[in-house]
Amino acid sequence: MTVLALTGGVGGAKLALGLAHVLEPDDLVFVVNTGDDFEHLGFHVCPDVDTLTYTLAGAANPETGWGRTDESWHFMEALGQLGGETWFRLGDRDLALHVRRRALLAQGRDLTEVTAVLARSLSIRHRILPMSNDPVRTQVHTPDGPLAFQHYFVRDRCQPTASGFDFAGAESATVNPMIPFAGVRATVICPSNPFVSVDPILAVPGMCESLLETGAPVVAVSPIVGGRAIKGPTAKMMREMGMPATTVEVARHYVGRATHFVVDEVDAESEGRVRALGFETAVAQTVMTSLQDRVDLARAVLDFVA
């Protein structure tokens, strides 16, 4: 019986790492957001897939939250001197992954196969599946019109006001056929941004239905703790879209799409209101600082849905 873990960037990757320490490669499959993928400098950039890949490989950069450890920036420095675009930082070693990905894609392999080859070359044993092999591109609605996600997130540092999001291409995208819906014992929605990390995954036609039709619990872990986002613009986005930045609102966002919900200990008093929305609930320490925190939360979530 398999556990599916839906994940996006840094926040989700923390719980993903915990789950990878608790579950064997045959028992855990990661389904990763590709809504913030984009073409840049001639490379196919997959920020969330790479964050998870580097995290599972023990090569994620703890300072930046993206990219690799032991990284250098000579390429970027020289590119700037040559008049190239430098707002999206690709380190010298990270660049190797992108050159390799392009070469593999050029061989006609799909993103799933390419991701698997790269993961294997980094000795990763768990399966990392892009949500779809088809392009889905998250766009942020701002007062100045739609912004491609990385332009909003990296170039503009999340400063524009976000009034909403859409996922270009989602309607015609196909759910990754490698996702083993049959035999799923639980789906874990990691504490990633609900709007730009999880929603793109659930926006692929059939994804949400297939998860619920497994009959297994779909458990979401709140990325909002004590009214704040552990990392990233989740709380800011909620305020800008006119919803209070609370764990209850996150739960409301998942009504009809998840069955179980985990609130942090500091939000224990909200558990009743979340349950009132129709969720099975659990309270746990969801702020993950150490590896032990990640493993403990993974265990708590799995026990909850066991």
Add this chain to the structure above:
Amino acid sequence: MTVLALTGGVGGAKLALGLAHVLEPDDLVFVVNTGDDFEHLGFHVCPDVDTLTYTLAGAANPETGWGRTDESWHFMEALGQLGGETWFRLGDRDLALHVRRRALLAQGRDLTEVTAVLARSLSIRHRILPMSNDPVRTQVHTPDGPLAFQHYFVRDRCQPTASGFDFAGAESATVNPMIPFAGVRATVICPSNPFVSVDPILAVPGMCESLLETGAPVVAVSPIVGGRAIKGPTAKMMREMGMPATTVEVARHYVGRATHFVVDEVDAESEGRVRALGFETAVAQTVMTSLQDRVDLARAVLDFVA
């Protein structure tokens, strides 16, 4: 009145640098071999254009004879770990030039325009013109069949026996239309490899004729000194093709394609035999160690054809 300098890799770039110190940007145009260009790791690699570019920018790597100064190799190291090809070395900073070139080519610019943009970004004031914007690919004939040039030169370290060469695509290539044949006061064939650096340039239909039709001297500087090549496989190739590795044989190779020939002081006794082949001749110190050597040879060659 313009001087055209035909050049290939390191050997030619030495005299090219000397010429650039002696002649103003308006008075000197470089015509560069692109026969050893190739597509690698998804990049368009132009070894000779880049060697000249980095040399004129003062950024050429003096140890390697290719690539940049102050280079690092983290990309290559990581690429190897990911199972990528590492036989052709692209440094972290050099990679920026290749990413930039691809971006500019992807905008639909031709190689001449792209080369000019990159040269300007490195503050180079002289014009660097690829011999053609069309692909010409040097192939080396070996006992095991034809070998793409970089595979022969870099991957196999010139070890295969070379029985001859051909320049795939040359027959349908067009001479770079930016070459200012009108108003040429001299053409200098730099001391590059006659077979794989200069011949591809002269193999572009109309190039040789256009140079001779200017009526201006076409002066070749011997890359063979005292029976040895200063650098590279020229002497080895000559022996393998059954010709003695002498300056006289190099001159014979240019019969009907050049009008003037410069032999090194150590080959002064060969001057008569070269003159007998129909060349105007001069003797000069052609081995360039210092910058002053480069400038002195440039002056000597220009005085010779003045």
